[in-house]
Every structure is written in C-alpha cells, then in structure tokens.
Amino acid sequence: MxxxxxxxxxxxxxxxxxxxxxxxxxxxxxxxxxxxxxxxxxxxxxxxxxxxxxxxxxxxxxxxxxxxxxxxxxxxxxxxxxxxxxxxxxxxxxxxxxxxxxxxxxxxxxxxxxxxxxxxxxxxxxxxxxxxxxxxxxxxxxxxxxxxxxxxxxxxxxxxxxxxxxxxxxxxxxxxxxxxxxxxxxxxxxxxxxxxxxxxxxxxxxxxxxxxxxxxxxxxxxxxxxxxxxxxxxxxxxxxxGRAVQLTVDKEPAKPGDSRLVVDGLRVLSPGGSVVVDDLSVEVSGGEILCVAGVQGNGQTELAEALLGITPVSGGKITLDGKDITRYNPKQTLDAGIGFVPEDRKHDGFVGTFSVAENLVLNTFDEKPYAKGLSLDLPLIRRHAEEKVKEFDIRTQSISSPVGSLSGGNQQKVVLARELSRPLALLVASQPTRGVDVGAIEFLHERIVAERDRGTAVLIVSTELDEVAALADRIAVMYRGRIVGVVPPDTSREALGLMMAGVPESEALAQTATPNPKDLR
Structure with a gap:
C-alpha cells in the first residue's frame, strides 16, 4: 500500500x-x-x-x-x-x-x-x-x-x-x-x-x-x-x-587442443529422486573456456557437483584425460587435477573461522611439501600464503586473519588462489564472480583466461550473460537438465534467452537471424 x-x-x-x-x-x-x-x-x-x-x-x-x-x-x-x-x-x-x-x-x-x-x-x-x-x-x-x-x-x-x-x-x-x-x-x-x-x-x-x-x-x-x-x-x-578499469575481458582467440573433459550421457538425480541432469553430453578441450548458461535451477549446480564427485552419478560417464572418474569422490577428483570454485563460497569454498593461510592449503595440507610426516611445515605454509596474498591482491590485515572476516571479493580470491596453486587438467568455476565488485571481477577474469592459456580445460557455470559473453569460447545452454545447444560467444542475447526458455538451438537462431548490434556488446 x-x-x-x-x-x-x-x-x-x-x-x-x-x-x-x-x-x-x-x-x-x-x-x-x-x-x-x-x-x-x-x-x-x-x-x-x-x-x-x-x-x-x-x-x-x-x-x-x-x-x-x-x-x-x-x-x-x-x-x-x-x-x-x-x-x-x-x-x-x-x-x-x-x-x-x-x-x-x-x-x-x-x-x-x-x-x-x-x-x-x-x-x-x-x-x-x-x-x-x-x-x-x-x-x-x-x-x-x-x-x-x-x-x-x-x-x-x-x-x-x-x-x-x-x-x-x-x-x-x-x-x-x-x-x-x-x-x-x-x-x-x-x-x-x-x-x-x-x-x-x-x-x-x-x-x-x-x-x-x-x-x-x-x-x-x-x-x-x-x-x-x-x-x-x-x-x-x-x-x-579509484583507477581506470577494463570492463571487457582482454583475451586472445582460444587455441584448443585435444578434449580433456568428456561427459557422455550423464544422469543425476536429486535427493528426492527426480532427474536434474538428463542424458547430458559435452566436451571441453584443453585451452578453451566452455561457459554453461541457463536460468538457475536447470541442473547447472548438479552438473558441476557431479564433476567434482560431490553429487552421485546415476548414469553416464565422465572421463578426464582419458581416465574414467565417474565414481571418484571429491578427494580423488582433486588429486586427478580438478580445481573447483563452488557457487556458494561461504558454505562450500572455505572454512570461515580458519585463517587465510590455512584456507590456501585446505586441499593440500596433508601432502608434500606442506606435510612432514605427522606434522605441518608451518613456515612454508606462511610463506606460501604471503606469496598468494601478494599475487592475487588479497586484501587482508594478516594471513592469520579468519577468511570469514574478509569481504566477498577477497574471499573469492582466496578460493581461486588455492585452486590455481597446483597444476590443473580442468577448472570448474560455478558463478565465479557472484557478489564480487567490478575491480575484483576484472582480476578474476584475467586469472581464469590465464589458466585457459596454460592448456587447462575450463568450464564456467554462470547466470551472468555479460560474463558468459566475455569469457566463453563456446556457450552451452542448459534447460531442464539438458544441453539445448552449444553456440559461439557472439550469439545474440535474444537467441540465448530463447534457448534458456527451452527453444531448440536451430529454432532460436532462426528466430533471431538478424541480430541487433547492441546484443553483441
């Protein structure tokens, strides 16, 4: 009223x-x-x-x-x-x-x-x-x-x-x-x-x-x-x-190599038994970024979590560099070379009460060089944290500060810094810049593109069409657990919107055959 x-x-x-x-x-x-x-x-x-x-x-x-x-x-x-x-x-x-x-x-x-x-x-x-x-x-x-x-x-x-x-x-x-x-x-x-x-x-x-x-x-x-x-x-x-910001992603054309991630007929069920990923097949080559676009709730989260082994797979096959990882648990997928940036960093990306230094080795603290028998090499962990704080411009009062005390953008930098601190075959980043300011977005995008250029296969899940268009070498649109189509990054917003509503790729492209130049920005 x-x-x-x-x-x-x-x-x-x-x-x-x-x-x-x-x-x-x-x-x-x-x-x-x-x-x-x-x-x-x-x-x-x-x-x-x-x-x-x-x-x-x-x-x-x-x-x-x-x-x-x-x-x-x-x-x-x-x-x-x-x-x-x-x-x-x-x-x-x-x-x-x-x-x-x-x-x-x-x-x-x-x-x-x-x-x-x-x-x-x-x-x-x-x-x-x-x-x-x-x-x-x-x-x-x-x-x-x-x-x-x-x-x-x-x-x-x-x-x-x-x-x-x-x-x-x-x-x-x-x-x-x-x-x-x-x-x-x-x-x-x-x-x-x-x-x-x-x-x-x-x-x-x-x-x-x-x-x-x-x-x-x-x-x-x-x-x-x-x-x-x-x-x-x-x-x-x-x-x-406080400075000029590059609002577009500065990247060279992709030079994709062989397929590194191959998903064939993937099927995932919700806890209630309904199908949330339905006979999904997709490939990602080394040296390319595949962005998965779609309205939230169409299976993107479950796809990302299935790749990491968080969510059980009920059908289909996932291979990474020719190795079947379909039944791997999260520890095994990380060891296989998968980096994972979850969509909800507060719940799944870090331990808020742990320090910046501790979070930066959260998935490798029990391995060499950070583990020495039954003890940790604390001086090395501190040096590693100081290097990453500087490299990723993580704004914190101290490497001993709890990550929960940092701003959202700096929390996300901690997560990305940790995942990119080891050699990767595949980087899966779900909503990588959600709740992050424009200055941090510029930095995070640069690091993701740099990882692509190292030959890593990169799969991004994002509901931000600006981000999808800026980062993607190819765009896969999901609707009700299926891939509706895979299209180039200069596809119009109108066509992408139709595909997000379930319109098949050929029909969506036919309906928008004369794109508005504004849509391609």
Missing part, C-alpha cells in the same frame, strides 16, 4: 565505525529520501554493508548519529529499526532454514493471542505480498528446500511484511537470474512510486544506470562523491575503484 503521509528524510550524519585499527566507515554523511532509488556503489570491503548494518541496528557506530528529519533516532537493534520503518534485504540470507516461508516471515512478529503464531495469518500475508509483487513463493515451503533465487524472494517479502518506509536492498541481485533481476527492478520502482525510500547496493553497473535516481560512491570507508545516473559504466567503475 502507498505510504500514507509524506515521510521525512532519513539521514546518517558523521557515521564512523571501527573494527580494531580498521576504519570501516569514516565520518559518512548520507541522506535517504522517500520516493527515490538511491544506489550505493563501492568495492567489496568499501564499507557499504557496514554502514547499512549500522542503520539497521546490527552494529553500533563509534561516532555519528541517525536522524529522521531533524529528530535523532536511536537504533540499538533490528527490532527498533523495524519499528522506525526501516527494512533490510540482506546479501547473506537471514532465514531459518528448517522453518517454512510463512514461519520465517512471522518470526518475531507473531500475530496470534499470547504471542502464539497464527499460521493462517502468516500464510495469508505471504500469499498477499507474493501476489502483489508477482513473486512465485509457496508459504508452506521449507526454506532449505528452495532454490537460492527463491530464498532471495523470501528475504524481500520479509522486509515488505513490515510495511517499511525505508528499504535497504544489500546486493539483492547477486543470486538472481536476468529475468528475476528485471522483476526485482520493477518491484523497486513500484515501491519508490508508492513513496518509499530505496537504498540499492549493487556492483552491477548496468543495473545502476537502469534504475538509479541518485548514486553515492564509497571507497575505503569514505564517501568519494556522487555520480549522475547518466554516467557511463567506465566513469562509475573508475569512481568505485
């Missing part, structure tokens, strides 16, 4: 937040205006999420204050923030996995007598919001059973359920497909038109230019300026990073 009365501006004045010697926010001033989409840009670790966590009461500032109009606002915890009309959609989901959607929405705001949850009212609220904002969400679904993209919708519904005036979207598109991103933008525009204030944190410059009414850029904890919504992507990237 529209905001009933014109709300006052929400102002952050002189906000400073320190973590030991690290100044995460340095005297930041920010004004959030109802009826406006305010984009907050900056590298990972720039302090954007810290600032919004202060606003939402998850962190307390060391200096500064929050005002509604001219009235000071004390936000000691999220409950007080919600009472003040502030809602937040978190980058890392704040959901209880074993609860249903309706139970998550009602948590902390029970509607029945004596504080007992009124499940009927909760289901009704979810259904009403899902219908109003065109979200396909089942109120009775258990959160842990939902795809990542649907869990993100639940996060958004949770914020909307409190009828917040000031809404913070912290990297909400990081786990969404292009189609879902369009839907989310329509929702944000609708909320803005209702008179709500929207803060939109994103690294995707295309999205900023499409939706922003105002843009504030933060670098190293401080506001470095505002940009016009009409600014070019190159201008925005330079303000974010």
């Amino acid at each position: 529209p905001v009933k009365e014109a709300a006052a501006d929400l102002r952050l004045v002189g906000i400073t937040k320190r973590f030991g010697s690290l100044v995460a926010n340095d005297a930041i001033d920010l004004t959030i205006r109802p009826g406006e989409i305010h984009c907050l840009l900056g590298e990972n670790g720039a302090g954007k999420s810290t600032l919004m966590n202060v606003l939402y009461g998850l962190l307390q500032p060391d200096e500064g204050e929050i005002l509604v109009g001219e009235t000071p606002l004390k936000v000691g915890n999220p409950k007080q923030a919600m009472a003040a009309g502030i809602g937040m959609v978190h980058q890392h989901f704040m959901l209880v996995d074993v609860f249903t959607v309706a139970e998550n929405i009602a948590l902390g705001r029970e509607q029945g007598p004596l504080g007992i949850l009124d499940r009927g009212a909760a289901r009704s609220l979810v259904s009403d919001l899902a219908k109003r904002y065109r979200f396909d969400v089942d109120p009775d679904a258990v959160v842990e059973d939902l795809p990542v993209g649907v869990q993100q919708r639940v996060e958004i519904i949770k914020a909307l359920a409190n009828d917040a005036t000031y809404l913070v979207f912290d990297e909400p598109t990081a786990v969404l497909t292009p189609q879902e991103i369009d839907e989310l933008m329509a929702v944000m525009q609708s909320l803005r038109d209702e008179g709500r204030a929207i803060v939109f944190i994103t690294h995707k410059l295309r999205e900023v230019r499409a939706i922003a009414d105002r843009i504030t850029v933060i670098r190293r904890g401080a506001v470095v300026g505002e940009a016009e919504p009409g600014a070019t992507e190159a201008e925005l990237a330079e303000m974010m990073v």
Whole structure:
C-alpha cells in the first residue's frame, strides 16, 4: 500500500565505525529520501554493508548519529529499526532454514493471542505480498528446500511484511537470474512510486544506470562523491575503484587442443529422486573456456557437483584425460587435477573461522611439501600464503586473519588462489564472480583466461550473460537438465534467452537471424 503521509528524510550524519585499527566507515554523511532509488556503489570491503548494518541496528557506530528529519533516532537493534520503518534485504540470507516461508516471515512478529503464531495469518500475508509483487513463493515451503533465487524472494517479502518506509536492498541481485533481476527492478520502482525510500547496493553497473535516481560512491570507508545516473559504466567503475578499469575481458582467440573433459550421457538425480541432469553430453578441450548458461535451477549446480564427485552419478560417464572418474569422490577428483570454485563460497569454498593461510592449503595440507610426516611445515605454509596474498591482491590485515572476516571479493580470491596453486587438467568455476565488485571481477577474469592459456580445460557455470559473453569460447545452454545447444560467444542475447526458455538451438537462431548490434556488446 502507498505510504500514507509524506515521510521525512532519513539521514546518517558523521557515521564512523571501527573494527580494531580498521576504519570501516569514516565520518559518512548520507541522506535517504522517500520516493527515490538511491544506489550505493563501492568495492567489496568499501564499507557499504557496514554502514547499512549500522542503520539497521546490527552494529553500533563509534561516532555519528541517525536522524529522521531533524529528530535523532536511536537504533540499538533490528527490532527498533523495524519499528522506525526501516527494512533490510540482506546479501547473506537471514532465514531459518528448517522453518517454512510463512514461519520465517512471522518470526518475531507473531500475530496470534499470547504471542502464539497464527499460521493462517502468516500464510495469508505471504500469499498477499507474493501476489502483489508477482513473486512465485509457496508459504508452506521449507526454506532449505528452495532454490537460492527463491530464498532471495523470501528475504524481500520479509522486509515488505513490515510495511517499511525505508528499504535497504544489500546486493539483492547477486543470486538472481536476468529475468528475476528485471522483476526485482520493477518491484523497486513500484515501491519508490508508492513513496518509499530505496537504498540499492549493487556492483552491477548496468543495473545502476537502469534504475538509479541518485548514486553515492564509497571507497575505503569514505564517501568519494556522487555520480549522475547518466554516467557511463567506465566513469562509475573508475569512481568505485579509484583507477581506470577494463570492463571487457582482454583475451586472445582460444587455441584448443585435444578434449580433456568428456561427459557422455550423464544422469543425476536429486535427493528426492527426480532427474536434474538428463542424458547430458559435452566436451571441453584443453585451452578453451566452455561457459554453461541457463536460468538457475536447470541442473547447472548438479552438473558441476557431479564433476567434482560431490553429487552421485546415476548414469553416464565422465572421463578426464582419458581416465574414467565417474565414481571418484571429491578427494580423488582433486588429486586427478580438478580445481573447483563452488557457487556458494561461504558454505562450500572455505572454512570461515580458519585463517587465510590455512584456507590456501585446505586441499593440500596433508601432502608434500606442506606435510612432514605427522606434522605441518608451518613456515612454508606462511610463506606460501604471503606469496598468494601478494599475487592475487588479497586484501587482508594478516594471513592469520579468519577468511570469514574478509569481504566477498577477497574471499573469492582466496578460493581461486588455492585452486590455481597446483597444476590443473580442468577448472570448474560455478558463478565465479557472484557478489564480487567490478575491480575484483576484472582480476578474476584475467586469472581464469590465464589458466585457459596454460592448456587447462575450463568450464564456467554462470547466470551472468555479460560474463558468459566475455569469457566463453563456446556457450552451452542448459534447460531442464539438458544441453539445448552449444553456440559461439557472439550469439545474440535474444537467441540465448530463447534457448534458456527451452527453444531448440536451430529454432532460436532462426528466430533471431538478424541480430541487433547492441546484443553483441
């Protein structure tokens, strides 16, 4: 429903937040205006999420204050923030996995007598919001059973359920497909038109230019300026990073050699017994990058995990350099020369409480040269970490810092540095730049291309069409567990979109025989 009365501006004045010697926010001033989409840009670790966590009461500032109009606002915890009309959609989901959607929405705001949850009212609220904002969400679904993209919708519904005036979207598109991103933008525009204030944190410059009414850029904890919504992507990237950024991948044409990975008739079942990878066959040669594109939930995750041995294979065959690895477990696949960058780095890519140095040898600590009998060569592990931190520009206070304390982009650099620290036959990278800023994306892409040029077979799974077009030597489009077609990287977005919807390759290409030049950028 529209905001009933014109709300006052929400102002952050002189906000400073320190973590030991690290100044995460340095005297930041920010004004959030109802009826406006305010984009907050900056590298990972720039302090954007810290600032919004202060606003939402998850962190307390060391200096500064929050005002509604001219009235000071004390936000000691999220409950007080919600009472003040502030809602937040978190980058890392704040959901209880074993609860249903309706139970998550009602948590902390029970509607029945004596504080007992009124499940009927909760289901009704979810259904009403899902219908109003065109979200396909089942109120009775258990959160842990939902795809990542649907869990993100639940996060958004949770914020909307409190009828917040000031809404913070912290990297909400990081786990969404292009189609879902369009839907989310329509929702944000609708909320803005209702008179709500929207803060939109994103690294995707295309999205900023499409939706922003105002843009504030933060670098190293401080506001470095505002940009016009009409600014070019190159201008925005330079303000974010503090230097000119190459937005296209600089790579020579591929020189593919012999096939290294051969997947023949692969079949994978979900835990419930349904077919998620269906008679899939594909090959990847040494010295080429094959990008697997598709709407999330069409078997790409299970394909990647089957290659590593995480998910059991129920049919078909996987060979690597002529050796049958179909029944290998993860340890055996790693030893066979497979590097793996998982789509969810927090759950599968590292141990957050372990140090940077420990995570960089997570899959080789028990082997020479790091293992000496029953003990570890700690000086060598430290030297290795110092070399990789420098080589991969990992921004950390110390190699002893826990990886969980790093920004998303630096966490991803740790994962990639570890996987590229040994000779590989195959690199499998699933959503390699999800939630990563533009400066880190440039670096990660360069390293992936360099690995291709060493003769490694590279398989990338990505829902980012810009990334697919930039990295791919060939594009394989998946739909409902099958490869719809394999096409060149200059295939139009329109044709790729049709294939992602299940249209056969020949038909999709025929329907888009005269491509728009803009599609090829």
